[in-house]
Every structure is written in structure tokens, then in C-alpha cells.
Amino acid sequence: MAYTSPFNFTFCKFFGCWCIFALTYLFFLAGVPAVLDWTDNGFSLCFGVNHLGPFLLTNLLLERLKSCPPSRIVNITSNVHKYQKLDFADLNYNIVPLFTYFRSKLANVYFTQELARQMERHGVTACAVHPGYVGGDWTSQFSILFRIVMYVITALFFISCEAAAQTVIYCAISDDVLQHNGGYFSDCKPCKLRPYVQDAGIAKKLWEASEAMVGLNSSAREHLASRTR
Numbered sequence: 001m002a003y004t005s006p007f008n009f010t011f012c013k014f015f016g017c018w019c020i021f022a023l024t025y026l027f028f029l030a031g032v033p034a035v036l037d038w039t040d041n042g043f044s045l046c047f048g049v050n051h052l053g054p055f056l057l058t059n060l061l062l063e064r065l066k067s068c069p070p071s072r073i074v075n076i077t078s079n080v081h082k083y084q085k086l087d088f089a090d091l092n093y094n095i096v097p098l099f100t101y102f103r104s105k106l107a108n109v110y111f112t113q114e115l116a117r118q119m120e121r122h123g124v125t126a127c128a129v130h131p132g133y134v135g136g137d138w139t140s141q142f143s144i145l146f147r148i149v150m151y152v153i154t155a156l157f158f159i160s161c162e163a164a165a166q167t168v169i170y171c172a173i174s175d176d177v178l179q180h181n182g183g184y185f186s187d188c189k190p191c192k193l194r195p196y197v198q199d200a201g202i203a204k205k206l207w208e209a210s211e212a213m214v215g216l217n218s219s220a221r222e223h224l225a226s227r228t229r
């Protein structure tokens with residue numbers, strides 16, 4: 001569920017908390033590739049769909065996840081996260097298509113870390129996963145020339161969807177993951193992050209900025225908690 005319209009927000013708010021009685025796994029697989037566009041709410045499409053959507057839905061389901069331990073959240077990021085840094089003066093950065101995508105994937109990693117920190121005493125484990133490079137529908141949004149080039153690259157270098165699913169499945173079921181709450185995984189193992197990507201201060205700052213962007217203030221949280229009890 002991506003945060004692209006007021007309808008989605010309303011859907012999450014009302015049905016997400018009331019109709020789901022047991023919630024053990026939350027996977028965030030949906031994502032948009034490097035395209036310059038805006039959501040209906042005026043967010044950069046990459047940041048809105050790839051980060052704010054999962055952020056909001058997770059928060060709306062947080063009480064339910066806490067009440068169903070042990071539960072896991074798996075966020076699909078990408079190893080391209082390391083090629084950009086977040087600009088807090090312009091989180092909706094929407095200028096160079098690749099960079100908007102890279103930043104949204106970096107946001108996935110920070111979000112996972114802060115989520116794990118906040119949930120560690122509640123039996124909720126969060127992981128960020130780089131699935132590997134896979135050919136797929138995402139090329140359909142680009143020109144025919146780009147698609148032909150990607151077809152060749154995919155055939156030569158990319159992995160199958162089945163192979164890409166392995167780390168996601170590993171993070172969902174392996175007990176090893178419990179020792180790396182908030183970690184970043186690739187090839188079914190935890191991987192080291194660049195120092196600035198491990199900065200807990202930035203992760204917290206992004207959390208707070210994202211709360212403000214989607215309108216999650218303390219009274220909204222209390223309301224959600226009371227609805228979930």
C-alpha cells in the first residue's frame with residue numbers, strides 16, 4: 001500500500017487497525033523506479049511511495065504488531081542507497097531521477113534502523129533487504145531503447161525472481177536475523193553499512209520528519225492506540 005492518495009491514508013487508518021486481528025509479518029515490496037513525478041499529496045513519487053507509504057502503514061499497524069510478538073517487518077531497499085545522502089532541507093528532492101530513487105532507498109535503511117530501535121522491547125524485528133538486481137516490470141516505464149539495453153544487461157548479469165526472493169525469505173524466517181535487528185541484508189547475510197548510513201541521529205531525524213510529513217502527531221498516535229486495544 002503506497003501513500004499516494006488520501007484514500008489510501010483513510011483505508012489504512014480505518015481498516016488497517018480494526019480489521020487485522022493477528023499480524024506477524026509485514027513485507028514492503030512495492031516500489032517505483034527512478035522516475036520524476038509527484039504523488040497526489042505533493043510528495044516526490046519515489047520518496048512518497050518507497051518511503052512514506054511503508055512508514056505510514058507501519059505506524060498505523062504498530063500497535064497490532066506489538067500485540068502479536070514475535071513479528072517481523074521486511075523492507076526492500078537496494079544497495080544503491082549508498083550513492084546518496086539525505087537532504088533534510090529537501091526530502092522531496094525531485095531533480096535527478098536516479099538520485100531520487102537512491103535517496104528513497106537510503107530512507108528505507110534509516111527507517112528500518114529506527115523502527116528496530118523503537119520496537120526492540122516489543123518483540124518486533126525489522127530488516128532492510130537488498131534483493132539483488134532483477135529484470136522486471138520496472139523497465140516498462142522507460143523508453144524502448146532503454147528497455148532493449150536493459151534486456152541485454154538483465155540476460156547477462158541479473159538474477160532470477162526466485163533468487164531475489166531468497167534474502168527476503170531468509171529475513172522472514174531465520175533466527176539469525178534476531179541478532180541483527182535493524183540490519184541490512186544481502187545474499188542471506190547481514191552486511192556492513194557505510195558509517196553515515198549507520199548514524200542513529202539521522203535515522204531518528206528522518207523518523208520525526210516523516211511523522212510531520214504524513215501528519216502523525218501524538219494525538220493521532222493516542223487515537224490509533226486506543227482503536228487497536
Ligand SMILES: NC(=O)c1ccc[n+]([C@@H]2O[C@H](COP(=O)([O-])OP(=O)(O)OC[C@H]3O[C@@H](n4cnc5c(N)ncnc54)[C@H](OP(=O)(O)O)[C@@H]3O)[C@@H](O)[C@H]2O)c1
Nearest residue numbers: 001002004029030031049076077078132133134136137138
Ligand atoms: N529490480 C531490481 O533490480 C531491484 C533491485 C534492488 C531493489 N529493488 C526493490 O525491489 C522492490 C520491487 O521492485 P521490482 O523490481 O519488483 O519492481 P516492479 O517489478 O516494478 O514491481 C513494483 C511493484 O510495486 C507496485 N507499485 C508500484 N507503484 C505503486 C503504488 N503507487 N502503490 C502501490 N503499489 C505500487 C507495483 O504494483 P502494480 O503491479 O499494481 O503496478 C508492483 O507490484 C522495490 O522496492 C525496488 O526498489 C529492485
